[in-house]
Amino acid sequence: MNNSITPMETTGRYLVLLPENSVDSGIRALTNNTGIQNIARAVDFEGHTFTAEQLESADTAVFDNLGVAVVSLDPDQVQSMSAATATDGAILAVEPERVVYAIADSQNTTLTTDYLKGFRDAVNHLINQATPSETELATTLLADDSAATWGLQATKVLESSYSGFGIKVAVLDTGLDLTHPDFAGRKITSQSFISGEAVQDLNGHGTHCIGTACGSKTPSIVPRYGVAYNAEIFAGKVLSNRGSGADGGILAGIEWAITNGCQIISMSLGAPTRPGDTYSRIYEQVGLRALRQGSLIIAAAGNDSRDLRTGKRLSPPMPVSHPANAPSIMAVAALDSQLQIAAFSNGSINHNGGQVDIAGPGVDVYSTWPMPTRYRTISGTSMATPHVAGIAALYAQATGLTGHALWALLMRDAQRLLLPSTDVGAGLVQAPL
Structure with a gap:
């Protein structure tokens, strides 16, 4: 196999899973274990929606509906949070934030409208020279397409x-x-x-x-x-x-x-x-x-x-x-x-x-x-x-x-x-x- 997958790309920030029905207790645990005080919550914004700029500037952003926080942590804070997952029921998991991409095939076909029209003309030419059975099948497919x-x-x-x-x-x-x-x-x-x-x-x-x-x-x-x-x-x-x-x-x-x-x-x-x-x-x-x-x-x-x-x-x-x-x-x-x-x-x-x-x-x-x-x-x-x-x-x-x-x-x-x-x-x- 000659496809190599590179190790996951991360941003340096972390995702923290909080209790679904007790986000407030999770935030208190996050504060107690890291000392972080400046926490922005989706519930405090109109429509539970962070703007892109608010997301970028926040040290900690909490998504209340999901019970997940995105946090900037130094190495000592990461260690403290990891230990908390084993001892504190208000911190359920800590994971690095990943980089993700639009998923598209590397060998995508690019067909413009003009190309498709030309393709259709070429198929019509082949239909005109085909046997009756071939003509019937090709015409059906072309009409459908x-x-x-x-x-x-x-x-x-x-x-x-x-x-x-x-x-x-x-x-x-x-x-x-x-x-x-x-x-x-x-x-x-x-x-x-x-x-x-x-x-x-x-x-x-x-x-x-x-x-x-x-x-x-x-x-x-x-x-x-x-x-x-x-x-x-x-x-x-x-x-x-x-x-x-x-x-x-x-x-x-x-x-x-x-x-x-x-x-x-x-x-x-x-x-x-x-x-x-x-x-x-x-x-x-x-x-x-x-x-x-x-x-x-x-x-x-x-x-x-x-x-x-x-x-x-x-x-x-x-x-x-x-x-x-x-x-x-x-x-x-x-x-x-x-x-x-x-x-x-x-x-x-x-x-x-x-x-x-x-x-x-x-x-x-x-x-x-x-x-x-x-x-x-x-x-x-x-x-x-x-x-x-x-x-x-x-x-x-x-x-x-x-x-x-x-x-x-x-x-x-x-x-x-x-x-x-x-x-x-x-x-x-x-x-x-």
């Missing part, structure tokens, strides 16, 4: 009578192109958690993911690519325009989404893990606490499994990325249009958590891109994740269910595949009819 993406077809979104109406979907990523014509007239709430950068997406990754999860039913240029076209969009910028961020910003985004009543939180981001790594105890509790508050966190499984020499999938694949490897966060693998596992898609190889839960369309996925490009086709578990998030919004509308019950529905109704569950979990996500 011209109306809606293969991902919407494979997941039965086009057959669903639901639109995500009344459901709030948070996509925590690089932001959104707020000027994109396909989002005109939509109800969009946005917030940046990256200091010095507005929500306006100068990367593209976030705009692509939001397009898949919540894009228009009638885009300005076909094909249709979006799932929950009537859902209320919450665009949280937790990754910079260069595609990177840290746990503190992600947790701030999750806190913001839960406070705003988002039933779905989609995160196409992460950090690579290695065989044998354990999941974050803090993110596991964040996932559980979010579920209990009616918010399902869905995250990308990661794209580290393509052999860089051969282009084929590693055997075994690389393990599910952080934070999707936390058992209470739904981890999404990527499939291609033949419903085969994508070469890059990570798998369930760590026995101490880190399972793939479900799969979505993740190869050659067409969706929105910042103007003037308008649309782009790329690949990754990042692209599979918003398919699942959008379909989760359809189920939430159809049933009124949230949290654990919503998770169970997605798993129950997934299309079973002739592939190992370690690769695809319950199978390909399917929309409610």
